[in-house]
Amino acid sequence: MAGWFLLFGIAFIAFALSAVSGGGAGLVLMPVLGLLLRPEGVPVALSIGTAVSSVSRIILFFRNIRWHVVLRFVPPALPAAWAGVLLLRQLEPAYLNLLLGLFLISNLPLVLRRQREIETVPQAGNIAWLPVVGTLAGFVSGFTGAVGLLFNRFYHRLGLNKQEIVATRAANDVLLHLVKVVLYVSYGMLDRATLTAGVVVAMAALISSVCMKFSLRHIPDHLFRKIGHGAAVAAGVAMMVIAGNQIVTKDRIGVHYSRESSEIKIALDWRQHRVALELEKPAEIEVRHTMNPQIGTSPNSAEFQYTLSHILHVSIIDGIYVTHVDTRHTNAPDI
Incomplete structure (x- = not known):
């Protein structure tokens, strides 16, 4: 029981930071869930919680959704997510988590940049590559349960402000996560512990979204981006440590x-x-x-x-x- 209360507290903080940084709660929670669930149950619990979080953010930030991004991102992401779920049933997620951790740590130079350099971002990006990003995001999300901060840079390059990033990401993610939940259930990957963890994460995400609705407007854009990069680095280090321990134990290294x-x-x-x-x-x-x-x-x-x-x-x-x-x-x- 104490573990579930601890999960709720960490999930609340993670989704609060996610609202500030533009995403990444799932990647922050992956190491914690890895201590409570079997490896294949982690993406299932994350998808349940993140789906609820996305629905709440759509309701709270509906006016800030940029639908032209959603229409190019979601269609290729859905079949790619199915491919990721199929791969999850065959391979060990710890190896992919280790690679994702390395990718997230690559954000460290962005954390160390000066404020003037951070503010230099494109005001209008090319959206032609969005289907490719959607495909990659869907596949990785199906395999790990979350993509979060992995693709945050692409949203910044579109010239979106912080409210638009939070809202558009939620609109991109909600259908993706709901489809994944259906796939996980159909493949028999949902047990009682995983469902309990998903409900706990969902409750924390819902309460956190309501609390952060009124705080986001007071955060400067440059600080919003820097917090996002810092959260990515922290999540990457945690993912590498947890995944490394899992690989050492499982493969008897x-x-x-x-x-x-x-x-x-x-x-x-x-x-x-x-x-x-x-x-x-x-x-x-x-x-x-x-x-x-x-x-x-x-x-x-x-x-x-x-x-x-x-x-x-x-x-x-x-x-x-x-x-x-x-x-x-x-x-x-x-x-």
């Missing part, structure tokens, strides 16, 4: 180092593979690839076996050659 009088050993574990580099005296290098066929067995367990070793030898005396060894042990090699 580990680095090992040992040093003896006559040799130095460095090894990297990834899933059922181990790649080891051995520096031996007087002057020989061995690169060893060993594969463990028993996927899912802990390297520290008695049942863990290493087999099928391929060793590349580089020696100033014997030259370069390869050996193959079929070794079977009840314990992992000591390295």
Whole structure:
């Protein structure tokens, strides 16, 4: 129960910052939801909450919607979202989250720019590329549940002010999120915990939108953009940390180092593979690839076996050659 109250508080703050920065609540909430739900449940809960947030912002900022942007963005985004949902059922989202985190961190130079540089933005952008942006946004949103700040730069380049960005993004997102929710349910990706998290996020989003309606007008445009870039960097760092931990745990990634009088050993574990580099005296290098066929067995367990070793030898005396060894042990090699 305490976790749901904590989620509500963080979601309220995230959607408040989202109103100030022009989006990004979903990306901020992804690391938090990742601690409460299974990975494939995160985009489902985000879509439920973000759909409610988009509806509330459409009602509150309806006059600021720029429909010519919506009409070019939404049609290609919907089928792309379906493709993203299908991919979500096949692949591990943590790897994409890691890449998205790197992309978000690229906003750091924009945070460090001076105010005069930040204010230099186009007043009227070309809208011909909007279908492409819609396709990319729909696909990424279907896979992760949120795009938020990823595409905020494109809205700025259209010359939209802060109210127009909030309203137009909501109009672009609402149908997209509703379609995704239907797809998630139809594919059996909605369980009780995910539904509860989605309802909690939706309630926080609704209350936050009402509270921020009267605060947005008092925020200068340059500060609006800078907060958005800062939120993107913070979300990127959090996504990389969470996704990195998930990948390390799921794929059993580990680095090992040992040093003896006559040799130095460095090894990297990834899933059922181990790649080891051995520096031996007087002057020989061995690169060893060993594969463990028993996927899912802990390297520290008695049942863990290493087999099928391929060793590349580089020696100033014997030259370069390869050996193959079929070794079977009840314990992992000591390295």
